[in-house]
Each structure stands twice: as structure tokens, then as C-alpha cells.
Amino acid sequence: MPFEQILQYIFSGITNGSIYAIVAIGFNIIYNTTGIINFAQGEFLMLGGMTAISLSAFMPLPVAILASVVITSFVGALIDFIFIRRLKKPTVLNMVIITIGLSILIRDIALHVWDEKVRSLPYFTGSEVTSINILGAYISPQVLWVLGVSGIIVALLGVFFRVTVTGRSMRACASNMTAARLCGINTRNMVTISFMLSAAIGALAGCVVSPITQTQYDCGTSLAIKGFTVAILGGLGNSTGAVIGGIVIGLLEAFSISIMPLAYKDAIAIAVLLLILFVRPSGLFGKKEAAGLKEF
Amino acid sequence: MNAKKYIPVAVLVGCIVLFQVASSLIGREFYLTQLTMAAYYSLVILGLTVLMGYTGQISLGHAAFFAIGGYTSAVLTTLDLSGAAGNPVVKAVAAAGLAAVSKDAYGAETLVLSPWAALVAAVVITAIVAFLIGIPILKLKGHYLAMATLGFGIIVYRIVLGASLFGEADGISDLPPFPIPGGLAVCGDPARRVENFYIAAVLVVAGVVLLINLVDSRVGRALRSIHGSEEAANAMGVDIARYKLLVFVLSAVFACVAGVFLTHFNGGIRPSEAETMKSVSYVAIVAVGGMANLWGALVMGVVLNYLSLRGYFGSYDEFVFGSILIGIMMFAPEGLLRMESLRGLAGLPARIKSMFGAKNEE
Numbered sequence: 001m002p003f004e005q006i007l008q009y010i011f012s013g014i015t016n017g018s019i020y021a022i023v024a025i026g027f028n029i030i031y032n033t034t035g036i037i038n039f040a041q042g043e044f045l046m047l048g049g050m051t052a053i054s055l056s057a058f059m060p061l062p063v064a065i066l067a068s069v070v071i072t073s074f075v076g077a078l079i080d081f082i083f084i085r086r087l088k089k090p091t092v093l094n095m096v097i098i099t100i101g102l103s104i105l106i107r108d109i110a111l112h113v114w115d116e117k118v119r120s121l122p123y124f125t126g127s128e129v130t131s132i133n134i135l136g137a138y139i140s141p142q143v144l145w146v147l148g149v150s151g152i153i154v155a156l157l158g159v160f161f162r163v164t165v166t167g168r169s170m171r172a173c174a175s176n177m178t179a180a181r182l183c184g185i186n187t188r189n190m191v192t193i194s195f196m197l198s199a200a201i202g203a204l205a206g207c208v209v210s211p212i213t214q215t216q217y218d219c220g221t222s223l224a225i226k227g228f229t230v231a232i233l234g235g236l237g238n239s240t241g242a243v244i245g246g247i248v249i250g251l252l253e254a255f256s257i258s259i260m261p262l263a264y265k266d267a268i269a270i271a272v273l274l275l276i277l278f279v280r281p282s283g284l285f286g287k288k289e290a291a292g293l294k295e296f
Numbered sequence: 297m298n299a300k301k302y303i304p305v306a307v308l309v310g311c312i313v314l315f316q317v318a319s320s321l322i323g324r325e326f327y328l329t330q331l332t333m334a335a336y337y338s339l340v341i342l343g344l345t346v347l348m349g350y351t352g353q354i355s356l357g358h359a360a361f362f363a364i365g366g367y368t369s370a371v372l373t374t375l376d377l378s379g380a381a382g383n384p385v386v387k388a389v390a391a392a393g394l395a396a397v398s399k400d401a402y403g404a405e406t407l408v409l410s411p412w413a414a415l416v417a418a419v420v421i422t423a424i425v426a427f428l429i430g431i432p433i434l435k436l437k438g439h440y441l442a443m444a445t446l447g448f449g450i451i452v453y454r455i456v457l458g459a460s461l462f463g464e465a466d467g468i469s470d471l472p473p474f475p476i477p478g479g480l481a482v483c484g485d486p487a488r489r490v491e492n493f494y495i496a497a498v499l500v501v502a503g504v505v506l507l508i509n510l511v512d513s514r515v516g517r518a519l520r521s522i523h524g525s526e527e528a529a530n531a532m533g534v535d536i537a538r539y540k541l542l543v544f545v546l547s548a549v550f551a552c553v554a555g556v557f558l559t560h561f562n563g564g565i566r567p568s569e570a571e572t573m574k575s576v577s578y579v580a581i582v583a584v585g586g587m588a589n590l591w592g593a594l595v596m597g598v599v600l601n602y603l604s605l606r607g608y609f610g611s612y613d614e615f616v617f618g619s620i621l622i623g624i625m626m627f628a629p630e631g632l633l634r635m636e637s638l639r640g641l642a643g644l645p646a647r648i649k650s651m652f653g654a655k656n657e658e
Contacts, residue, residue: 037439037443083622083626086626087626090629091629092437092438092439093352093354093438093442094625094629096354096438096439096442097354097579097583097621097625098621098622098625098626100356100576100579100621101580101618101619101620101621101622101625102618102622103618104573104576104614104615104617104618104621105615105618105619105622107614108612108614108615108618109615111611112611112612221572225443225446225447225450228443232440232443261458263454263457263458264454264455264458266450266454267450267451267454267455270447270450270451270454271451273443273444273447274432274433274444274447274448274451277432277433277436277440277443277444278432278433278435
């Protein structure tokens with residue numbers, strides 16, 4: 001394989017990988033504060049992309065994206081208010097089923113609000129034919145947008161969780177819900193914030209990738225599964241792990257195309273997921289003892 | 297032998313005959329087509345009820361087992377072996393009477409495996425797959441188990457969608473009828489509607505009888521103890537890994553048999569049968585049927601599948617199943633058709649009890 005081709009694969013792998021990492025971080029935020037895996041996480045991306053596409057007809061692109069992020073985070077809060085808060089003693093099985101139900105509902109509502117057509121946002125800079133030559137590999141400027149936005153999200157989240165009071169309270173919830181409540185933290189509000197934050201991040205990611213991957217009412221599901229794989233690979237709740245895991249899965253997928261038919265590309269990530277679950281459910285960067293204590 | 301246990305079975309048989317006679321009398325026998333399909337789907341749901349409701353292990357990949365059954369049968373009964381007639385294996389199979397010569401649409405002679413041999417192959421393959429995948433998967437719990445079974449389902453979906461052997465997006469069609477001694481056959485021929493309805497009904501009744509006996513046995517009590525607390529069950533000497541695997545394989549075989557027969561009934565199978573949404577709707581029906589309630593699952597399986605197949609939900613089909621899932625989990629997490637929740641509905645319990653013959657198994 002010539003060097004340029006390898007480089008091309010690497011770029012494509014890192015791009016997809018950083019998208020998966022963002023989805024995985026969305027999973028992690030909610031998982032950390034609630035212990036719930038939100039199976040509807042992928043739908044936040046779809047919702048963000050779709051809303052921005054509709055809004056961009058009336059307003060400039062940056063405003064449309066901002067509005068869509070706000071609207072989607074509002075949807076996230078609504079989900080918590082209507083569904084999650086009401087549960088008294090939810091078991092893991094209940095939560096799995098509810099969030100799966102939610103993802104179906106959101107998808108079906110999107111199908112009826114919009115339609116089954118594939119749409120996309122315009123390229124942020126240049127157009128679909130613009131490309132930048134880096135060491136012989138051609139990449140679209142949108143790829144740089146994706147990488148840049150992912151990097152900024154990860155960095156900002158890091159600051160948010162370490163510096164701000166809200167972020168620290170959320171981490172307190174993550175390590176021990178009861179203790180956090182005893183310290184006077186309103187854990188219910190932290191859950192709402194985690195849903196809003198994770199929806200907002202999802203929506204932003206959905207907007208940035210829309211020009212490359214296109215947006216359709218059912219595009220969230222496969223992203224959610226990739227994101228989950230990445231979250232597990234990096235160790236549930238571990239954001240640095242998610243970034244590394246995302247890039248690993250992205251590269252694996254990109255290079256799998258050269259040896260396997262494209263039709264099986266999606267199966268690769270899932271095969272990796274099953275393998276990790278069977279061999280090391282705590283993930284590559286998770287502590288085994290910590291995983292053993294948690295009720296999965 | 298507890299005769300009381302079989303009263304609901306007798307009611308079920310009565311209902312089956314009643315439906316058939318009524319639909320024939322009012323000249324609406326075409327209702328039976330969807331009812332037959334719904335009955336086969338209920339077979340999947342019955343198996344899943346024992347796995348989910350009684351043993352407490354979620355599976356979001358049961359459509360995969362249905363598809364493995366359907367596709368194995370479809371491939372084996374349509375693949376022309378006459379090109380390989382010299383092959384010793386093919387010769388032996390033909391000599392054993394397991395393959396039949398027939399004519400294809402162009403009049404050319406083809407040698408295909410008999411549907412009975414294909415059924416056996418499908419069951420064996422499904423059992424082996426379920427066994428092998430079950431060993432590592434059933435060690436997982438909660439989210440991880442849900443995701444792993446979901447992942448398994450998606451892999452199977454991707455394979456049937458991507459492999460040319462399975463007809464890719466078109467699936468496999470033009471299956472031969474499934475002959476049953478006595479001149480019967482499982483096929484979509486409208487003239488054979490009534491007999492096909494009864495064939496499906498017999499399978500469902502047999503499945504129910506098998507499962508109510510299983511649930512009521514030593515094994516069934518072991519399964520419920522696993523649902524209650526795995527640690528406690530383990531401490532009492534229940535081999536939890538073995539029992540979970542047993543039920544997983546059993547429910548997979550139920551799904552496989554349903555897949556084989558429904559594929560012959562429809563004359564073909566498409567990749568959509570392996571979709572995740574199918575698996576999710578099976579889980580939804582088990583939940584609405586009352587989780588650990590075989591009769592509730594059966595009633596809901598037939599009713600909801602029938603309504604869905606007749607297109608009553610229109611383009612809101614997935615919406616309906618999604619809402620059911622959320623509604624049940626929020627307002628009646630123990631399931632709808634259970635005695636505890638039924639007693640809560642003042643005035644209704646006695647009527648519904650007699651209506652469904654619902655008998656709480658716990």
C-alpha cells in the first residue's frame with residue numbers, strides 16, 4: 001500500500017474516530033451521573049443535524065447551529081423531566097428498555113416531522129470539491145472542522161469538570177450519589193444538566209459531521225452503537241479512554257475496507273465490541289476492580 | 297398431573313377453532329393469513345418470555361435466531377445441488393431420501409434438499425450458534441448483556457444483507473412448500489389457508505404446553521431463582537451458567553422453528569426479518585404481556601402482531617411499539633397482564649382473568 005493511501009486511510013479513520021469519541025463522551029456524561037446507558041444518544045446527533053438543516057434555510061449557518069444545539073439540549077432536559085425523573089426504583093433492565101423506546105420514538109417522530117430523505121448542511125468552508133493536500137493525501141476542510149470541534153469539546157469538558165462548581169458536583173454524583181446528596185448537591189438537577197450537556201454535545205457533533213456523512217432520520221442508531229463500542233473500549237465513564245478508543249475503532253474501520261467488503265464495515269466495530277465484552281468488560285483503560293463493584 | 301394447568305390450553309384450542317369457524321362463516325378467511333403469521337411470531341415471543349420474564353436475561357437479538365432459521369431453510373431448500381450430484385456427500389444425502397428432484401421455472405431439473413432435512417439443519421445450526429454465543433454473552437449483565445445481544449443481532453443482519461449467498465437486500469424467494477404427512481403443506485397458497493392456520497396453531501399449542509411444563513418444573517423454579525438473585529441461586533446449588541445457557545438455546549430454537557415455518561409460509565425471507573427493530577418489538581411484546589406470563593405474552597403476541605401485519609398502525613408501527621415499551625416500563629414495570637397490576641384495576645380483574653385465562657405462574 002503506497003504511503004499516500006495509508007495516510008488517506010489514517011485521516012479518514014481519525015475523522016470517524018473523533019466522531020465516535022464525541023458520541024462516547026455523550027454516553028459517559030449521562031452514565032457518570034445516573035448509571036444509565038442512554039441508548040437514545042445517537043438520536044441527539046440526528047436531531048441536532050436535522051434541526052440545523054431546517055433552520056439554516058431561515059438564518060445564517062452559525063446561528064442555525066447554535067439554535068439547534070439549544071433546542072436539542074432542551075429536548076434532553078425534557079426527556080429527563082418526563083421520563084427519567086418519574087422513575088422511583090428503576091432497574092437497569094427498565095432503563096435499557098425505556099431509552100431504547102425513546103430512541104424509537106424520536107426516530108419515528110423525526111420521520112414524520114421531516115421525511116426519509118437524506119439531507120446535509122452545506123460545507124462550513126469551501127464546498128464538497130475543495131480539498132487540502134497534506135503529504136500527498138487529500139482531505140476536505142470539513143474534516144479539519146470535525147477534528148477541531150472534537151478537540152475543543154474534549155478540552156472544554158475537561159475544564160468544566162475540573163474547574164466549575166457544577167462540573168465538580170457532577171463528578172461527585174458520579175463517584176457516590178448518596179454522598180453527593182448529603183453534601184447538599186441537588187443530584188436531580190445534576191442529572192438534568194447531564195442530559196442537557198450530552199444532548200448539546202451530540203447536537204453539535206451532528207451538525208459538524210452532517211456535510212460529510214449526511215443526515216437522515218435513522219442515522220443515529222449506527223452512530224450510537226459505534227459510540228457505545230468506543231465508550232466500552234475506553235472504559236465506561238472515562239473520557240480520555242473514549243478519545244483513544246474512538247481513534248482505534250476509526251482506524252480499524254478505515255483499514256478494514258482494504259481487506260473486506262464495505263458491506264461488513266459496520267460489523268467490524270460490533271465484533272470488536274463483543275470481543276471486549278467477552279474478554280475485558282472493564283475496557284482497555286478501566287480498572288477491573290472498579291468495574292466489578294458496579295451493577296451493570 | 298395437574299389438570300387445572302391445562303384449562304387455559306383447552307380455552308386456547310377452543311379460541312383457535314372458534315376463530316377459524318367464524319372467519320370461514322363470515323367469508324373472511326383471508327384474516328387467517330395474518331393470524332397464521334402472527335402465530336409464528338408468537339412462537340418467538342413465547343421462547344423469549346421464558347428467557348426474559350422467568351430467567352431475567354434480556355435479549356435484543358432474537359430476530360437474529362429467527363433469521364438464522366429462516367435463511368438456513370431458505371438457502372438449503374433453494375440451492376441447486378444437481379451440479380454437484382457426483383459429490384459423495386450429495387449422493388449420500390440423495391440416497392437417504394433427503395433431497396428431491398424438482399423442476400425450476402425454466403423446466404430444468406434441480407436437486408434440492410428436502411425441507412425436513414433443512415429444518416433439522418436449521419435447528420442444529422441455531423442451537424450451535426446460540427450455545428457458542430451464549431457461553432460468553434450470558435456472563436454479562438444489564439447494559440452489557442443488552443448491548444452484546446444487540447450487537448450479535450446487528451452482525452447477523454449485516455451478514456444476511458451483505459452476502460450474495462443470502463440474496464443480499466432482496467433476500468431469498470420462491471421456496472418450495474413444506475410437506476407434512478397427510479397431504480398437508482406449509483405454503484402461502486390461499487387454498488391451503490385453513491390448514492396452514494391449524495398447522496401454526498398446533499405448533500403454538502405444542503410450544504405453550506412444553507413451556508408451561510418447563511416453567512412448572514424443577515428447572516423452572518431454578519430459572520426463577522436466577523431471576524430473583526443470581527448469587528442466592530448459586531449459593532443454593534443452582535448451576536446458573538448451565539440453566540441460563542439452556543434457556544437461551546431453547547428460546548433460540550423456538551425463534552428458529554418459527555423462522556423456518558414462516559419463511560415457507562411466506563415463500564421467502566428478507567433481511568428486514570433480522571433487523572434490530574424486530575428484536576425490539578419482540579421485547580416490547582414480552583413486556584406488555586407481563587414479562588413472566590406465558591399466556592399474556594401469547595395473547596399480546598398474537599394481537600399486536602396481527603394488528604401490525606394488517607397495517608392498522610400505518611406508518612406509526614414503530615412508534616406504537618416504542619410507546620408500549622416506555623409506557624409499560626414507566627407505569628407497570630412488572631408488566632401489564634399480571635395479577636398484581638390487574639388487581640389494582642378495580643372491577644376489571646375477575647373479567648380479564650376469565651377472559652385471558654391468565655394464571656400467574658409465580
